[in-house]
Amino acid sequence: MDQIVNAPKALPSYLDQTPAVRDRFGRLKNREVILRVDGLGKTFSSRQGTTVALRNISFQTHRREFLVIVGPSGCGKSTLIRILAGLDMQTGGQVLLEGKPVAGPGRDRGMVFQGYTLFPWLTVKKNVMFGLEVNGAGTSQAESEALQWLQLIGLEKFTEAYPHQLSGGMKQRVAIARALATQPRILLMDEPFGALDAQTRCRMQAHLLEIWRKIDVTIVFITHDLDEAIYLADRILVMKAHPGEVQELIEVPVPRPRDPDQFISDSFLATKARLEEMIYSAHGEAEEEEEAYPMVARLTAVGDDVE
Amino acid sequence: MLKQLSSREKRVLGIFSFVLPLLIWCAVSYLPFVWHPQMLITEAGDVDYFQPGMRVGRDVFESEYEAAKSAGKAVPAGVPANPIYLPAPDQVFTAFYTAFTMPPEARDAPRLHQSLWHSVQVIFCGFAISSAIGVPLGILCGAVARVSRLSEPFIEFFRYLPAPAFGALAVAILGIYDGPKVAIIVIGTLFQQVLIVANTTRKLDFALIEAALTLGTRNAKLLSRVVIPGILPDLYRDQRILLGWAWTYLIVAELIGTTSGITWFITQQARYQHFPNVYAAIFLIGIIGLGTDMVLAALGRRLFPWDRPTAKG
Incomplete structure (x- = not known):
């Protein structure tokens, strides 16, 4: 399903924006900055040595922006959102919410977790x-x-x-x-729909956009599902792993209001192609460290084939 | 291995778990060819030391029988019997019944239920004192790492000291009446209680605490609105188990100082070889214990409607 890179028609660049979209981003960037992340770093110390989970992360989001963070596993996106929530402490840099540094969790940053955490x-x-x-x-x-x-x-x-x-x-x-x-002021969402079935997930995405449209809230949303990222986001923060760093902050050229039909539009596919290119090339590096999956020995009679 | 049983199957098996031991007891008591190592003399004959109602070993009876027969004297008669310390179910049942309906043989002696009520009060007192200290301390140990490190190593050490070992000390400090008995139950329960409650508290899903933190919950409210309600069903289960432990300390506790309560009843009846009464008293402890636990379990289901261990999520 990810082979659309080989689509016959040449896609436009993901950087191309229609005047309406460009206009929208202009207005978005004119809104005040809600969240500002400055040179954020996080290192874990253990007996084996220190691991750099996040290095020099900097970005800012504007009021009522929908920011999605994507990246390969191990890129530290969950660590990042936990630092934003105040559940973990950074080891360098700072997080400013409406100009004030964040120290510890607080009601000004709501959070929705992947696991169900209702009481x-x-x-x-x-x-x-x-x-x-x-x-x-x-x-x-x-x-x-x-x-x-x-x-x-x-x-x-x-x-x-x-x-x-x-x-x-x-x-x-x-x-x-x-x-x-x-x-x-911000709603932090850490893969909130990750455990849902495809159909429910689709309805939840539309519902979330509907809520976001009607409420004065900025959303920072983590996912590893690229379709979900493009469908929801104003901008996508792409991270890479080992150490977790910002690779690019993409402005999604797909016009709003969003609609599942846009999944096959040129601007959507172009954005997805760009994301895949970044995440899979980063993935390639990561895979060198992982062992290849083993070949499975044959446990059925010869001739008893399913393919 | 552990397949799900239907509720009917569970009920039937549950009944059988009581019926089977009872059947074995009946077989041993009523079938003369099962065990019955003694003979209950019905007629002494000419054996000079035999008396009706006396129990002698089978071999003794047989040799005396043969001796009388060969000497041409009147032979003794008897029926196979079990030793006096194993009464038949009907004897125990009768003892159980008469303990409630008839006044005791010795005047001024406390009746079975009065002895038992005294024991229940001792248990309740001990368990209440233990819980008043153990539950809050346990929750604090589970929730605050510093409290845990400060208290748990010592408690871990203390819980290995057998509670009855403190008997003499408790009498010296608290006198000979109920004081030392309550103290033994407290010592036997408290230290386990702190550790168990602390462990239960630590098992609370940390994600719930994090969710509460992101909603702006702090310190005392985190404890009162998340930690305590979160562990309540498990805490309740712990308390039920601990109450059972408190019961097991009862008999030892009541032997300390002046013997009292159900223990006094049991030792007194055993001294006069009223073994059916002894069994009745022991079974009554079991019935009270199991009954209390079943009532508490049913109450728990009503108190915590959200607690469904089978449907977690």
Whole structure:
């Protein structure tokens, strides 16, 4: 499925933007900077020596931008988003949120994790109320706000259900509502749809775009799915591994509003070709360190072939 | 190996797990050809030291029988019997019944349920004191690494000291009545409790704590709103197991100082060879223990409707 690089028709450059798209990026960049990452580094020390997970990461995002981070496994994208969330500390550089350095987790940065992290002992409604209550909102105020958020994600019928009664997609919708309820400046999402089946994932992507359009929130989204990255992103931060560094910050030339039909448009394919080129060449380097998978010995009778 | 059983199958097997030992007991008691190493004398005949109601070994009975027969004297008669320390189920059942319905033979002696109630109070007291210290300390050990390192090595050492070893000391400090008994139960339970609760706390999914952190939760609220509710079903299960341990310390504890409670009842009845009463008392402890646990388990299912170990996620 990834062989479209060999498509017969020559693709335009991913750098080509239609006037409308260029205009949109102009407006985007005119908006104030929300998040600024400056020379961020992270090294892990262990008995075997030090490992550089992230080196000199710098980028900035503007208000209401949808930034997607992609990269091969081991490029440190999860470490990066955990540092942004304040769950890990960087060993160099700094993260500025609206000009103020980030130290530790806080309600101004909401996070949706890949694993389901709803509190299993709370109902859906109480899960969404949680952030509001620990930040000092009264119960009735928290409840009415939570109900509004549940309405927004279309789960108002499940307010009294417990997380174990929900499907994976529903759980992630509640997790998004819970993260948004405290009205963070940025929503950090670490492969939030990674565990969902293809169909649910597709619906969740469209739903997320719909939410993002309606709410004043900046989204930083990690994925390893390139289609997902192009479909969602304004800009894509491409990272490379060993050590984790920024390879390129791509402005996605696919016009908005996005639509699954665009998956086969020229600008989409051009962007994807560029991403594949970067990630797979980086992958090639990584693979030298990994052992090749073994040839499997034949365990069936001769002649009993399936192919 | 561990295949899923239907609930009906589980129930039937559960009943059989009680019925099988009971059947074995019945067989040993009622089938004269199974065991019965003694003879219960019904008629003494001319054997001078035999008396009706006396139990003698089978070989003794047979040699006396042959001796009487060859001497032309009146032969003794008897029926095969088990030793007095193994009463038949019906005797124990009767003892169980009369313990509740009839006043005790000795005047002023406490009745079975009064002895038992005293024991239950000692257990409850010991377990409550142990939990009041052990549960909060255990949660703190599990949640705060410094508290853990400061207290757990010593607790780890102390838990190897057998609680009954402190008996004499407890009597010296707390007198001879209920004080030392409660103390033994506390010593026997507390140190295990801290370690078990700490371990349960550490097993809480760390992602939940991280999620709470990103929602702006801090320090005390993290403990009260995430850690404690998160471990509550497991903590409840731990407490049920620990309560069972507290029961196992009971008899030893009650022997310390003045013997009291169910232990006093058991030792007293055994002294007069009222073995059916001894068995009745021992079984009653089992019934109370299992009954309490079943009630607590059912209560747990109602208290924690979200806790479904089979459907994690």
